[in-house]
Amino acid sequence: MAVQESAAQLSMTLKVQEYPTLKVPYETLNKRFRAAQKNIDRETSHVTMVVAELEKTLSSCPAVDSVVSLLDGVVEKLSVLKRKAVESIQAEDESAKLCKRRIEHLKEHSSDQPAAASMWKRKRMDRMMVEHLLRCGYYNTAVKLARQSGIEDLVNIEMFLTAKEVEESLERRETATCLAWCHDNKSRLRKMKDLLDPARWRMLIQQFRYDNYRLHQLGNNSVFTLTLQAGLSAIKTPQCYKEDGSSKSPDCPVCSRSLNKLAQPLPMAHCANSRLVCKISGDVMNENNPPMMLPNGYVYGYNSLLSIRQDDKVVCPRTKEVFHFSQAEKVYIM
């Protein structure tokens, strides 16, 4: 892997990139917890009601038949409570398990097996690309990519698809789906007004922002986009944009066709320290491969000059001028 990322660096990156990865399933967990509580409360009150009726009847010397039928009622309500409780707990447990799965995946970033670490990084990029594609509205592509990369559990496709449904129904001048969404998120919406919790607002804003962007065709600044911009800037040098294209490097990502255009409006990398790369071999020029300057001013690595030396002469790859090997002078870069 060309780019070196230390454990500390990876940790810092997780911090800025992975909030949505964890917060979205958490919000689902929260929602399902509230729903579970509501169900349990409701069924509990039903049970309590029929039991109260039974108690009242008992205190007034009832006929056996009526007691039996009331008991049947109690059994029924208890069974409903049991069923609903089990269902609700299953649902909350499921979303808690999803949170767990995602955390476990994130932890793998620090695997000491290079193959696993490499795989994690590839999946990271795929995850961010899926989110980016969803923001752009390319749902089928996003779903396909998620499936092929084996990251379906790790991306928030559902959130976007729900928003898409709401939006599409609004486009059809139907308000039912949107209202259903508001109803679905009612308690959260209501609480947000009350509690003014910034994090909650942000989550909701993210959801609505997505809708707004699509409606007004504003830009989509996905994590992917922002990361890519930072990366292109960190690699970009003036040589990627020399007019005659002579200093382009086949290895340099910013020199490649599409990325070259993308990186144009972005700032350049800041380099406080010199580093020289030999044009012939792509190797670094340092004390193991000292930089040598030919009389025409171009600098190459000593090892490269050795490798292209023929009959004690070298041909400058850039200008095709021929020099004696001995004419190459060592230069000192600090």
Place this chain on the structure above:
Amino acid sequence: MEQCASVEREVDKVLQKFLTYGQHCEQSLEELLHHVGQLRAELASAALQGTPLSATLSLVMSQCCRKIKDTVQKLASDHKDIHSSVSRVGKAIDRNFDSEICGVVSDAVWDSREKQQQILQMAIVEHLYQQGMLSVAEELCQESTLNVDLDFKQPFLELNRILEALHEQDLGPALEWAVSHRQRLLELNSSLEFKLHRLHFIRLLAGGPEKQLEALSYARHFQPFARLHQREIQVMMGSLVYLRLGLEKSPYCHLLDNSHWAEICETFTRDACSLLGLSVESPLSVRTLPRVPDRWQCAGLLSACWALGLAAPAPALFCSFASGCVALPVLMNIKAVIEQRQCTGVWSHKDELPIEIELGMKCWYHSVFACPILRQQTSDSNPPIKLICGHVISRDALNKLINGGK
């Protein structure tokens, strides 16, 4: 790492609570239902006998009612108690991860130009082709109504087609490819063509004694490789002796190993990648191969590499993204510091990042010369100058030194 551990701790607690609660809930309700069921049975038999409700039974039932009320109300409140654990998960996430991410540059830099968005989409499509994710790439082209050059697609499609054939043990397309790229493969010291012939030969051998003549006649394909692969050819010719007996029982049984197929896919992938100038990293060693121009136009066969357990070659988009993963937090931090200390003047050149990003030596694609005296990158208008002693400084620095009277 601590961030993940922190959140995980809270999630684990919640999971444990759900488990315990779920078990307890089911159990208590089962017990209640059982108890009520018993009572009902007693009552039913009393009803049959026509006896009135006995005082004892009435008392037991009242007690049962109280128990039911207490139990279910406790179930409801026990569930409520889990709420604090649930919200602690959310708080742990908020504490350890940043909810806002900001750009390094002004937000509008790519947005306002539809064209840039399209170029980005194109870069993603190219990346997907390089990954071998052809169907995803096609889908994106459709959804974004992008037209990709057939010229661009062609190499990916061809190489993936060959690999698919190899997976189905069809050597034909791979052989064709190897023959047409023979010269360049030889320059790379690749033995792909020979290996393909060898595999075909072995497959014939596996067909038993009836295939002997065919195998013999196929052996003429080895002739051009006689010098380089003498030993291996001898082994294969030797195995013919055991054809009647059955190769599996002979000292040559290793030839029938299935691993040959996996090996050929790997060889083909490596050689195709090297031919097209891509560096392939394997988890065990790093091999950089001789560079060839127009490298970034070629097929990467990344998914094949992944399938074979080879680490991916590093195509442009992937590299840029990975660099961004390193750069982003650094830049966000410094932006925050600059804003906090209100010294926005520090980031005065909007055309250069305010801080150096360490990406490692493998990301040094271009030479960069920073004047050791003035600590600035040189440019066309301020080029590096070599002094007689061999040291190099920028022209501006040289002028400063001269004017300083030294």
